[in-house]
Amino acid sequence: xxxxxxxxxxxxxxxxxxxxxxxxxxxxxxxxxxxxxxxxxxxxxxxxxxxxxxxxxxxxxxxxxxxxxxxxxxxxxxxxxxxxxxxxxxxxxxxxxxxxxxxxxxxxxxxxxxxxxxxxxxxxxxxxxxxxxxxxxxxxxxxxxxxxxxxxxxxxxxxxxxxxxxxxxxxxxxxxxxxxxxxxxxxxxxxxxxxxxxxxxxxxxxxxxxxxxxxxxxxxxxxxxxxxxxxxxxxxxxxxxxxxxxxxxxxxxxxxxxxxxxxxxxxxxxxxxxxxxxxxxxxxxxxxxxxxxxxxxx
Amino acid sequence: xxxxxxxxxxxxxxxxxxxxxxxxxxxxxxxxxxxxxxxxxxxxxxxxxxxxxxxxxxxxxxxxxxxxxxxxxxxxxxxxxxxxxxxxxxxxxxxxxxxxxxxxxxxxxxxxxxxxxxxxxxxxxxxxxxxxxxxxxxxxxxxxxxxxxxxxxxxxxxxxxxxxxxxxxxxxxxxxxxxxxxxxxxxxxxxxxxxxxxxxxxxxxxxxxxxxxxxxxxxxxxxxxxxxxxxxxxxxxxxxxxxxxxxxxxxxxxxxxxxxxxxxxxxxxxxxxxxxxxxxxxxxxxxxxxxxxxxxxxxxxxxxxxxxxxxxxxxxxxxxxxx
Numbered sequence: 066x067x068x069x070x071x072x073x074x075x076x077x078x079x080x081x082x083x084x085x086x087x088x089x090x091x092x093x094x095x096x097x098x099x100x101x102x103x104x105x106x107x108x109x110x111x112x113x114x115x116x117x118x119x120x121x122x123x124x125x126x127x128x129x130x131x132x133x134x135x136x137x138x139x140x141x142x143x144x145x146x147x148x149x150x151x152x153x154x155x156x157x158x159x160x161x162x163x164x165x166x167x168x169x170x171x172x173x174x175x176x177x178x179x180x181x182x183x184x185x186x187x188x189x190x191x192x193x194x195x196x197x198x199x200x201x202x203x204x205x206x207x208x209x210x211x212x213x214x215x216x217x218x219x220x221x222x223x224x225x226x227x228x229x230x231x232x233x234x235x236x237x238x239x240x241x242x243x244x245x246x247x248x249x250x251x252x253x254x255x256x257x258x259x260x261x262x263x264x265x266x267x268x269x270x271x272x273x274x275x276x277x278x279x280x281x282x283x284x285x286x287x288x289x290x291x292x293x294x295x296x297x298x299x300x301x302x303x304x305x306x307x308x309x310x311x312x313x314x315x316x317x318x319x320x321x322x323x324x325x326x327x328x329x330x331x332x333x334x335x336x337x338x339x340x341x342x343x344x345x346x347x348x349x350x351x352x353x354x355x356x357x358x359x360x361x362x363x
Numbered sequence: 364x365x366x367x368x369x370x371x372x373x374x375x376x377x378x379x380x381x382x383x384x385x386x387x388x389x390x391x392x393x394x395x396x397x398x399x400x401x402x403x404x405x406x407x408x409x410x411x412x413x414x415x416x417x418x419x420x421x422x423x424x425x426x427x428x429x430x431x432x433x434x435x436x437x438x439x440x441x442x443x444x445x446x447x448x449x450x451x452x453x454x455x456x457x458x459x460x461x462x463x464x465x466x467x468x469x470x471x472x473x474x475x476x477x478x479x480x481x482x483x484x485x486x487x488x489x490x491x492x493x494x495x496x497x498x499x500x501x502x503x504x505x506x507x508x509x510x511x512x513x514x515x516x517x518x519x520x521x522x523x524x525x526x527x528x529x530x531x532x533x534x535x536x537x538x539x540x541x542x543x544x545x546x547x548x549x550x551x552x553x554x555x556x557x558x559x560x561x562x563x564x565x566x567x568x569x570x571x572x573x574x575x576x577x578x579x580x581x582x583x584x585x586x587x588x589x590x591x592x593x594x595x596x597x598x599x600x601x602x603x604x605x606x607x608x609x610x611x612x613x614x615x616x617x618x619x620x621x622x623x624x625x626x627x628x629x630x631x632x633x634x635x636x637x638x639x640x641x642x643x644x645x646x647x648x649x650x651x652x653x654x655x656x657x658x659x660x661x662x663x664x665x666x667x668x669x670x671x672x673x674x675x676x677x678x679x680x681x682x683x684x685x686x
Binding site for chain 2: 252253254256257258259260261262263264267271272275276
């Protein structure tokens, strides 16, 4: 009688490279790697990995091209700007600025929006109407105009940028959370919690909030990219962070009039913004697909 | 001797406004979901509310659970008016009245562990010591047929029947006197139903808890209830002890309801009684007896005078002009 022995392995082992590629497909390795290189490592370790002081330049070395161009030196891999500051160092410190601005803005905006959205969806009625009209108002504000007005009134600073961003960001969280709350509060476990005697605050914090966290994480990830773009745009227009700060948007603005003679001054920060935002969007898409398939529209 | 009933509802009414208009909404009518019903449940007994979808069963349950405010009428639990409670007495009420809902897939928060779900009534109301909560949860899980170590799992790791056991455990943990069972088995597989029904009946015997059973399935009702009230369009049509009602259904609506249920054996010859038409809208219920447009025994009087509840036997009340 023939016996069939179960083989533990397929008759050939897939090449290592193929196996590695499968891992790459399963996890968002590329966006995560890109983010680590472009944003997280530079931001956390800026003073350690940056070769030079981002604010201190030497006019003798101004406008040096990148290393592979004629006239470039190995001392300044990506060249220098018109004040002789090392572009690579400024990019690295700029990552820190971008990350700080976007995390603070998203955190503050997210908390405000989530709180208001929970109240709006849970209590309904007049509270809902009031908060949702505020959301509509916030979403209809012209970004740039608001930023310019605020900067004109208070002056450019880290705080002003954060305020502008929070005013623009909270509404999306409020809307998302309200929508989810509306559907969750009809479910029986909310009725059970009320029968058990849980207070409104407890129901919102213990029952509804944990069920919207997934969506919030997705939205927050997708918004980091948006915030970095926005912050760069504000800085470019002079309505963002004040001048010597090594912000990516400011660096592009500085290189604008030199674009023909010294393209590298604005090109590298531009590339950094593009790749970071791209990576964040890819990561956000991946998270959305894996955490919550319902959220195709965010 | 009759003890003071654990639950007493008197002239309970709930009318929901129907509004029109986007910015300035105006009330154009009222949905009379529950329209003046009275009943009581003695200690350790089960009253079943049966009727078609939309007859006001679930609204009644919500009124008793204080999830809705009644338009008029009162609910007394343990002699106290439920809708006038506040402070510590309200907390006390929240421990003595609990509920089990229909769908075990939506009645357990997917983000809480079984331990937290089951302990919630204790944690919210009594502030008992953590160690005591732990042992109480373990004990009650044992009572409903789950293992104490399953307390660390999340609801999605259980089957429908097990989830309903978790819901029962959570309802039972605070030593309640009354549990509202809103269609407790109708979302379960038929093979699981008997288990849960047996569990509920056993627990009732053990703890002396009263049940208000909301059901549309007559076999469930017959198995679990001591007394049955038949509802139609927000009114109680007939109320009797279970055996009496099943032996001698008197209201034409009750007869029709029983005739629509499948018999235990296909060869049983039964009186067929098929109702024509749809259930009328509760926004504008028929005048007189609500059942008269569909009643096979309708008389001229039925459209004009609303029938009062009449006792036709001991513990058997009917609201019909035939009696």
